[in-house]
Amino acid sequence: MSSSSTLKRKAGAQTGGADAKKVKQGNIMSFFGSSPAAKPSASNSSGLPTTPNSSFTAPTDAAAARFDKDKWVATLTPEQKKLLQLEIDTLHESWLVHLKDEIVTKEFLDLKRFLEREYAAGKKVFPPKEDIYSWSRHTPFTTTRIVILGQDPYHNHNQAHGLAFSVLPPTPAPPSLKNIYTCLAKDYPSFNPPPNKAGLLTPWAKRGVLMLNTCLTVRAHEANSHSNRGWEKFTQKCIDLVAAKRTTGVVFLAWGTPAGKRVLKVDGKRHLVLKSVHPSPLSASRGFFQCGHFRKANEWLGEKYGLKGRVDWALNEGESVLESDEPSPKPRVEKGEVAKRVEEVVRGAVMGRRVDLNEMARGLSRSPKGGKGSPEGGEEKKEKKREVEDDDDDGENVDPGEEEEWDALLREKGL
Incomplete structure (x- = not known):
């Protein structure tokens, strides 16, 4: 079996694996509209999902509807095809259609050459290749309604899997994520952290929360080892795309100074930008716990799109933080x-x-x-x-x- 087929198979398994259990939530279709049928593609013949394994699918995207992936791949040079095989196989098509020009730039191809040298030298890189773009499959472009910005992937074993702040089970939630849970519980007292101190956040991703790190890879046990290699430009392009093309409005949660700098150009009249200190134990006590971002985000989404536009922040099966947050029905007067x-x-x-x-x-x-x-x-x-x-x-x-x-x-x- 070719390495390309193996990557697509692993990526597909990752999308619908341990996190496939449904958490009680509202129907997002009324928020985003109907979804088109996925187009068959030879480049996707391995069965890699074209939409995330979730209760909603990506709605119509005019650019994606016109995009012929196979035709685009045919325009690449042999070296580009080799360097970009991971993107061709595992970057969700709703994102690829908007990023196809970015990934053929000299800067991005140089980044891919650097990563090839890392792998060739036997360096352990996190997350695994098939998980680098898992954020794109869990949160297709047109379903994005909240963006949470991270920095560097976790650099220890069985942690990073492509979503900022999220860790794979049975790894317990790191300190920053514990602080996120604490902040969330202040906004929604009915929120319960996952059992076994877990930190898997894929339920949020499947509800339209894009959890995007600044750098998408890191060398094992060496924080920031892949900084300034090209990921920053690529992920900034992702942020700019959401801000420019999700014209109905999304929420950006920027925690920490670096994240705040990345949303400076976001139109505050069209979108909601919420800034705070980072949830790290080094800074969380300086205002993160009181920032109220989870409730503020939902209040804004609710006013803009109605109750079904909000995000259910519950992480446990059968739970919902929104059930206790519904407005009381108007009393009937005889x-x-x-x-x-x-x-x-x-x-x-x-x-x-x-x-x-x-x-x-x-x-x-x-x-x-x-x-x-x-x-x-x-x-x-x-x-x-x-x-x-x-x-x-x-x-x-x-x-x-x-x-x-x-x-x-x-x-x-x-x-």
Whole structure:
């Protein structure tokens, strides 16, 4: 079996492997629209998924729909094909269509030559080859709605697998990820960290959270060993593409000074850019725990796209942090109760006593008749009576402003 086929097979297994269990979540299709059928491609004949193994698939992308991968591959020189075999085999097509010009630049080809020398010299490089572009398969370009920026991949065994901050099981969550969990739990108290101190974040990636490191490879046990070799330019291109082409708006979470510099050109009117110190134990105490980014991101997405546009940050099967975050349903007000309140207003006006319409409106939004907190129940009934009795305004007419509030309330209730 050729090395190319082996890489594609491994990449496909990685996409749908240990993380294939579904975590309860909303349907993202209403957020992104419908998805086209994947085009068959000889370059993808090994079965490498063209969409992530998740509850949603990439929606229509006009550029991707026109892109003929085989035809593009045929335009490459023999050396380019050799150097770019990993990208051809494992970079998701929704990203490849936008990055195909970038990966044939001199800078990127020089990066690939450097990596070839590393492998040829017997250097251990993380993550494994088939995982370098796993972020593109878990989060296709058109499903990206939140971008979390990392720096260097983890450089110890069984950690890095292509997603920033995420680690493979059974490796426990590193300190920075533990701090991310702590921050998340402050925003969503119902959030539960994964059992066994796990740190696999693929459920987030499958919901549209792009977790992208600045450098995509590192030499084992040598932090930043692949810095300034060309990855920075490539991943900056990825960020710029999201900012330029995801025109409906996405959220960028930039933690730490380096990440903050990478989003300086992002249009803050179109997108939401949230910055904070890095979650590293060296800096997290200087404001990361209180940054509120997870909730702020969802509030912005919810306002822009509706409730289904938010991200469910739960990581455990069958859980959801959004279930406890749904807005309370509007209480139903019986028409008979409204008529009764209107009658009270009229009677009060006839008797020369002004009725507090604001208080009456609040009463309509409380629980049903006789229940706790209703105008007819317990202390609130007594309090309402005291408020009416203490009102010594003897004006004959109801305040026009209060009438408008009353009308607005009726319209809100559909009455």
